[in-house]
Each structure stands twice: as C-alpha cells, then as structure tokens.
Amino acid sequence: MHSTPGCWFVVLPDRDLHPRVMARLRETARPDTLRVVPHPSGRPWLAGRWTGEEMTVCTAGAVRLAVAGTCSLDAGQLAVRARRIGDPAHIEAALSGAHGCFHVIASVAGHTYVRGSHSGQRRVFRAEVEGGTVCADRSLTLARLTGAAPDTARLALHLAGGRVPHPLAGGALWGGVYGVQPGQALESGPDGRVRTRVWWQPPVAELPPAEAAAGLREALRRAVALRVGSGEVAGADLSGGMDSTSLCFLAAEAGARLVAVTLDWSAPTNQDRAYADHAAARLPGIEHLVFPSADLPGHFSGLDVRGEPTDEPTAAPRDRAQQRHLAEAMLTRGAGLRLSGHGGDQVVQPPPAYLHALLRHSPTTGLRHAAGRRARHRWPLGAMVRALVDGRSYAAWLTQAAEHLIAPAAPTPLGWGPGPRLPAWASAQAVELCREQLRAAAHRAEPLHRDRGRHAWIAMVRQAGRAAGPLSHRAALAGLPAHTPFCDDAVIDAALAARPHEASTPWSYKPLLAAAMNGLVPDHILCRTTKDHCGAEWREGLRRQRRTLAAWAEDSRLVAAGVADADELRRALLSPQLLTGGAPELEATLGAEAWLRDLEHHDARHDAQEKDVAPTSP
Structure with missing residues (x-):
C-alpha cells in the first residue's frame, strides 16, 4: 500500500x-x-x-x-x-x-x-x-x-x-x-x-445578450472575490488574452495586490506582450513580471524527471518546468494563490455545432451564420452542407466514430463532437480496444443534451474542467494553489444561459465575455481578435529532448502495455517534425508515457521505503 x-x-x-x-x-x-x-x-x-x-x-x-x-x-x-x-x-x-x-x-x-x-x-x-x-x-x-x-x-x-x-x-x-x-x-x-x-440540469439558453452578459459578469465577480480579498497578494496569469486579463481586473476590483506573469514568445508577430503591457498599465499597484521565452526552461524540460502521478495522463510534461519557474517567482513575491484563465475558451463561447438548431429554428439567421463561419474558416461547401443536414442520433454518431478512429479528421466541426482520432503509432490492439468501447457506449449512452450544439458545448466545458483538476493538484503540491474561476459551476451556468448564436458569432471574438467585461477591461483588450502561439519554442523543446525521446522510444511503457506500435512510435519521437498529425496527438502520447513512468517510479520508491522500515528478524 x-x-x-x-x-x-x-x-x-x-x-x-x-x-x-x-x-x-x-x-x-x-x-x-x-x-x-x-x-x-x-x-x-x-x-x-x-x-x-x-x-x-x-x-x-x-x-x-x-x-x-x-x-x-x-x-x-x-x-x-x-x-x-x-x-x-x-x-x-x-x-x-x-x-x-x-x-x-x-x-x-x-x-x-x-x-x-x-x-x-x-x-x-x-x-x-x-x-x-x-x-x-x-x-x-x-x-x-x-x-x-x-x-x-x-x-x-x-x-x-x-x-x-x-x-x-x-x-x-x-x-x-x-x-x-x-x-x-x-x-x-x-x-x-x-x-x-x-442533481444538475443545464439552464435554458434563452437570455438576451445584455442579461446574459450581466449574469456572467456577476458570476465571475463572485468567483474571483471568493478567492482574493482586499490587500491580499494574488498571483495571476496575464497573457494579453481576454480570459486572464478579465480575471486580473476583477481581482484588482476586489482589492487584491497582483503579481502578474506574462510569457513573451519569440514569434515576430507575437502580440501577447503588447496587449499585456496595455492591461498592466491600467491595473493599479500591479507587479508585472515579463518572461522572455529564452529566459525560461524550454518546452518539455525535465521529461526524464519523475513526479507524483496524477489520476490520469495530462499534457503537463510540455510546460511543467516553465510553470514551476513562474510559480516560484510569484511565491517569492508573497502570492498565496494563482488565478488562471484556463477554461475561458470553452466556457464563454459555444462550438460551431450550434448552427444545427439555429438553422431549424431561425433559418435566415442560421444561413447568415453558416456563411460567415464558412468564410472565416474556409470550410468546403459540400462538407458543410452535408454536416448541417445530418440528423444522426448520438448513438449512431458514436457507432460511426468507432469506424473512423484512424481516418482524417472531419473537415467541419459540426458533429456531436470533434470525433476521436488515434495517432499513427497506435497499435492494432489499441484501435480495436477503442472501437469496442465506443460500440459498447453507443448501446447505452444518452447525449448530454438532445440538441447537438448544447451537447457539444457541455462536453467541451467538461473537458476543460477535467484538465483543471490535475492542474490544480500539481500546483498545490508545488506550493502555490491554482484557481480557475471560469470552471466554477455558477460561471458555467451563467454562460450556458446565453443564446448560443449570440454568445459566439462569426464576426466577433467572445462577444459574451466582451459584453460582460465592458467598462471594466480596456476596450483595446476586448476588441482583440488574434491569438498567439509558441510553435517555435515547442519545436525547439522537442529538439533539445532528442536524447530522452530516443531512450523512451527504445524502452516505451506504452509499447510494453500493447497500445503503441514500437516502430511507428520510434519514428514519431525521433522525427516529430515529420508528423502528419499535430501537437495534441504527440502531447497526449508523451503525457501517457510520462504517466506510466511516474506510476512505476512512485511504486518502486515506496516499495524501497517499506523495505527500509520493515522489522528485521531477531
């Protein structure tokens, strides 16, 4: 034990x-x-x-x-x-x-x-x-x-x-x-x-924009005030995006002294730093810490350092060392907790599947939204039309998903969900095991809501919530508890009460949150439509970890468990720049491999400790 x-x-x-x-x-x-x-x-x-x-x-x-x-x-x-x-x-x-x-x-x-x-x-x-x-x-x-x-x-x-x-x-x-x-x-x-x-049912999505925005603002205000008080020092992410910036202004409104951190990525087109500086200049008493990416531990640093296992694999190996570095900086400046904007992307705007119900209830508005979405995301017309007229049940969708585990992703995100896809290095056994589980689920599963748009939104919110759990647990073990107010139940209920086609439109970014924060967060932030990335740092981090990745490829716990093909996994780990998939697939695999190694290390360490304290025979 x-x-x-x-x-x-x-x-x-x-x-x-x-x-x-x-x-x-x-x-x-x-x-x-x-x-x-x-x-x-x-x-x-x-x-x-x-x-x-x-x-x-x-x-x-x-x-x-x-x-x-x-x-x-x-x-x-x-x-x-x-x-x-x-x-x-x-x-x-x-x-x-x-x-x-x-x-x-x-x-x-x-x-x-x-x-x-x-x-x-x-x-x-x-x-x-x-x-x-x-x-x-x-x-x-x-x-x-x-x-x-x-x-x-x-x-x-x-x-x-x-x-x-x-x-x-x-x-x-x-x-x-x-x-x-x-x-x-x-x-x-x-x-x-x-x-x-x-014990919970989703609220009816019926509030007009002004009422929905007011409800979301009040829910977020209460969520932040529950965690920080007047004069308290609070750490916070200040990415320059709408989610984390909103929490910073709400924390300042509650009287907290902020120690905010911003990551300055190396891409020439990066705008996060400029937006974060704009916000910081309007936050009273803030201590704003900017970290150029070159001054931080690289992506995937410490892959070979074992940690305490979580309940399930996560993408934590990607930036675990970076997050520890940031937490230590906030701790040394007196922060007692850290506010994170995690979950904002999923909570405040529904996925495009809301178009299904909108087209049937308000055809004119639905066609306008569909045309706007297609123009913005360059969806193929035929694929979009076929997805929008698709009336399959959730059970039928799960059944089809079982047959498309290794097929290319759907060209439009208009189904009951994104559809599970396994990477090229998944073993034949893994594919069959996943198919069996999906087929079994199709026989008994009920959707989260009869409207596929609502189902997809709730499922997306819960994905964010599940990710927040291990995030908070790891942060607490590191000494600086992380809080994700967007994942509070009351905040989610406030967002879900909005009419979906007004909470997300093709012509504006996060309109529900922008309206909720109007007058509190600077207009310059609320009007932002861009989102930056750290692709260069991601690729460089993998390059620097080639030796560890090569060792993992030769002695993979996933291969030993029978869920990864040894040759395909070796090819992916040694040449990630040639991946036909993308970052999420590789990160999920690295997270699962690291998780198995953490479990193994944890068990071996405690077995050794038990032997050390075991009584000896006289």
Whole structure:
C-alpha cells in the first residue's frame, strides 16, 4: 500500500466494513495521521488527509454535511443549511445559491451522498472494497486501496487526447474503479444498494445578450472575490488574452495586490506582450513580471524527471518546468494563490455545432451564420452542407466514430463532437480496444443534451474542467494553489444561459465575455481578435529532448502495455517534425508515457521505503 500525495478523501457507507479497509487507509495516509469523521452511527464516514481550508464539516442533529474545495459557505452557514436536510433528496435544495467549485458529502439517516462539480473539475470515483462501495475524490486513492492496475483499454483511449467523447471521457484508468458522471451524485443506502441521482440540469439558453452578459459578469465577480480579498497578494496569469486579463481586473476590483506573469514568445508577430503591457498599465499597484521565452526552461524540460502521478495522463510534461519557474517567482513575491484563465475558451463561447438548431429554428439567421463561419474558416461547401443536414442520433454518431478512429479528421466541426482520432503509432490492439468501447457506449449512452450544439458545448466545458483538476493538484503540491474561476459551476451556468448564436458569432471574438467585461477591461483588450502561439519554442523543446525521446522510444511503457506500435512510435519521437498529425496527438502520447513512468517510479520508491522500515528478524 502506497501513500497518496496532497489532499484526498474517501467516503464510506454507513455499514460495518471489514477492518482491513481502515487499516489500508491508514497505510495510504502515511506518514501523516489519517483524519476520520464518523457517521451519526459512529461508523467511519469521511477519511483522508485535508486541512481546514480544504474541507468544512458540520453536524446538525443526525445529519453530517461537508464541502471540500472552494465554497461561498462558511462553517456557520453550512450548519444552518444542514438543518434543512431530513432526506438525501433535500441536500441540493438546501445548498441552493452556494457558489464556487466543491464536492458535497452528506450522511443522512443511514444514507451516504457524494457529488463533485458539474464542470468535471472535482470528480467522484467509486470502487468495491471488501464488499462495500467506497467513493473518493481521486481514482488513484481507490487504486491504492484496491491494488488495481491500469486498464489497458482505457489507457488506449487516452492516445486520442481531448477528443474522447461522452460518456467515456474522464473515466478512471484503473480496473474496478469507475467515474461518476459530472452532474450526477452517488447515494448508498443502509442496505448497501447504490444509486445515482441527477442533481444538475443545464439552464435554458434563452437570455438576451445584455442579461446574459450581466449574469456572467456577476458570476465571475463572485468567483474571483471568493478567492482574493482586499490587500491580499494574488498571483495571476496575464497573457494579453481576454480570459486572464478579465480575471486580473476583477481581482484588482476586489482589492487584491497582483503579481502578474506574462510569457513573451519569440514569434515576430507575437502580440501577447503588447496587449499585456496595455492591461498592466491600467491595473493599479500591479507587479508585472515579463518572461522572455529564452529566459525560461524550454518546452518539455525535465521529461526524464519523475513526479507524483496524477489520476490520469495530462499534457503537463510540455510546460511543467516553465510553470514551476513562474510559480516560484510569484511565491517569492508573497502570492498565496494563482488565478488562471484556463477554461475561458470553452466556457464563454459555444462550438460551431450550434448552427444545427439555429438553422431549424431561425433559418435566415442560421444561413447568415453558416456563411460567415464558412468564410472565416474556409470550410468546403459540400462538407458543410452535408454536416448541417445530418440528423444522426448520438448513438449512431458514436457507432460511426468507432469506424473512423484512424481516418482524417472531419473537415467541419459540426458533429456531436470533434470525433476521436488515434495517432499513427497506435497499435492494432489499441484501435480495436477503442472501437469496442465506443460500440459498447453507443448501446447505452444518452447525449448530454438532445440538441447537438448544447451537447457539444457541455462536453467541451467538461473537458476543460477535467484538465483543471490535475492542474490544480500539481500546483498545490508545488506550493502555490491554482484557481480557475471560469470552471466554477455558477460561471458555467451563467454562460450556458446565453443564446448560443449570440454568445459566439462569426464576426466577433467572445462577444459574451466582451459584453460582460465592458467598462471594466480596456476596450483595446476586448476588441482583440488574434491569438498567439509558441510553435517555435515547442519545436525547439522537442529538439533539445532528442536524447530522452530516443531512450523512451527504445524502452516505451506504452509499447510494453500493447497500445503503441514500437516502430511507428520510434519514428514519431525521433522525427516529430515529420508528423502528419499535430501537437495534441504527440502531447497526449508523451503525457501517457510520462504517466506510466511516474506510476512505476512512485511504486518502486515506496516499495524501497517499506523495505527500509520493515522489522528485521531477531
């Protein structure tokens, strides 16, 4: 049994469990003391490792209620809400109006209730442990508790990166460990029976632009003010883009002293620095730190340095060393947290699939938008028309996706989603395993919304939320917690309440956010339509890591797991400039390879530690 780093918790049913369960949990918590909160019956309810800032627990008669994460309710307010609960069905109504990003855990009349955030940033996982269902906020915790190994089929899906569709996206990578879908809660009764309860439904998309913008502004204002206060020092990204810049101005409005960081990429056409400087000049009391890319650790630096494993592979190896460098700079200047604009791209503007419903409900407006999109993105006319008249169900789309895993990407992004694609180096076994999972999902899956545009938007938001979870976890381990206000549930609800064709148009960039920040963020920023890149640094980083990539190619854990073809992977790693795919495919593969190596290193290190402390025979 190996320790799990950082804050974590498990939720135990109100039943007599085998003593081995608590014994394993105590081993998992080493070297720290396991924290345990009992059910009203006296049996263990919550167990794990957390601080008072990370978890708030209250008692109200025979009810136990806890929130983990960032929540607008303090202990006293939570206790008042708990008194309204007499049945698990009352829990969400009692918490109405609370905002932030948090888990909810309750024990009521022998029933255990747990859910995360509907953004997917705070997840819930479950596993059978000694005859009872145990839930946790991290799948890695349950894997340690059950001794589970990575599941090859689920690992293969990760080669598709962020293109894995619902309901397969975000699933646990461990055999016998399963993810609870965001927007659903898990409830277990005294008899041991477990059921899921839907606690969230997307708002109706009906607000006109002015009302939607006002709602988004207020939600973002509350999200930022929940994290920073007057006189507090807060780190922040200031990329020059609309998302991070909006958070900086909201933090300044809340009275925070900002330490903001800007990356100055080397491309001659780079405009991020100029826009960031323009914003910084209008932010009172800001300490603006600009980092030319030449002064930062290169992309993919430290690929051969092992870290603590996360729940699943991420793209963190690309800029992990850079982000650590930036965090240290903010920490030395007194920052207690870091605000990130992550999620803004996905939350404040729907994907183009909104055209489907728009064409059917408002043909004239729909045709104008379709023509504008085609002109802007140079979509082939025939492909666009075929996509727009396509009326396939979600099940049929998943079935077709299973047959197109190694085909070129669709020429227009107008389907139920981007469609999963595996890279050229995926093994034949990986392709077949992914096909089987997609076909199985097609038999049981329901879309996130009957309107494919709404489905695609919610799925895209949850992709951002899932990425924010490991980002926050790694940042906390490094000593500077990262917060992503765009991924707060209330912010997402405010954005989803807008009419899609007004939240995203072919003729303006992020119109909903621009309207929400009007009068607070300078017009020069809100009118920006460009987005810079770090392609030169990305390619140079791979070039400098040739020796490590060559070593990985010769001893790949993905190849050993049977999900990558040795020759094709070697070709990709040694000659990334010849890739027919792109950066996302390679980054997903490097993330999966690094994740397997982190797991291996973590297990070996703890095995060695256990041998060092094992008692010797007399």
